[in-house]
Amino acid sequence: MENILAVLLTCLAVARAYPDGANIPVAVCTTMTPNAVSHNATPQAINTSPYTLTAVGDMYWYGQGVTVSITGPAFKGFMIQARSTNASVTTSLGSWTTTADTVAHTDCNALVHYNNSEKTNLTVTWMPPSMDKGTVQFMATVVQSKQMFWVGHVATQTLVYNATSATSAVTTTAAPAGTTVSSGNVCFMSSILMFAVLLICGMQMTSVV
Numbered sequence: 543m544e545n546i547l548a549v550l551l552t553c554l555a556v557a558r559a560y561p562d563g564a565n566i567p568v569a570v571c572t573t574m575t576p577n578a579v580s581h582n583a584t585p586q587a588i589n590t591s592p593y594t595l596t597a598v599g600d601m602y603w604y605g606q607g608v609t610v611s612i613t614g615p616a617f618k619g620f621m622i623q624a625r626s627t628n629a630s631v632t633t634s635l636g637s638w639t640t641t642a643d644t645v646a647h648t649d650c651n652a653l654v655h656y657n658n659s660e661k662t663n664l665t666v667t668w669m670p671p672s673m674d675k676g677t678v679q680f681m682a683t684v685v686q687s688k689q690m691f692w693v694g695h696v697a698t699q700t701l702v703y704n705a706t707s708a709t710s711a712v713t714t715t716a717a718p719a720g721t722t723v724s725s726g727n728v729c730f731m732s733s734i735l736m737f738a739v740l741l742i743c744g745m746q747m748t749s750v751v
Contacts, residue, residue, distance in 0.1 A: 563654025571650035583689035591692040603708035619685035
């Protein structure tokens, strides 16, 4: 009986290890820490992690994706979030472009693993929010195996909002670059249009008579 119970508990733990990251409980959104019961382990010391989290660039603005990467030995699961460097702001920022190995966790506003197959050198794209959210940093949890995982990876690169690029990105140009329309041209075109209207009206009146 004891052996059967042990097997059932083991199966339950494996089932709760969340091979599909989209099913990770909302409770871990803030801590980014895998459930100690389902993994039957606690996080490894972050200074022992063989993984590196990096971001390309030092600025962000709406419409311009930011490349974020996890490099190191093969791993099976992960969670990445973009957060404000202001510790009082615990909600994650922006959105993520998904790939074949990734899926968006909508409740956590994070990018997570689509399955628990081995992955190496993951590169993904973060899409910034439409407004200035202050200085942004990237954080990640990486799961190498069920009982080997690290929480608290922080990319050394931080990003600040670029207001100039954001303004340029949302500006709609009415005419092609280098094209100008003078007032004289506008008047000439208006005269031609008026003449055409009068000519059409005259033809219609003639046909009626």
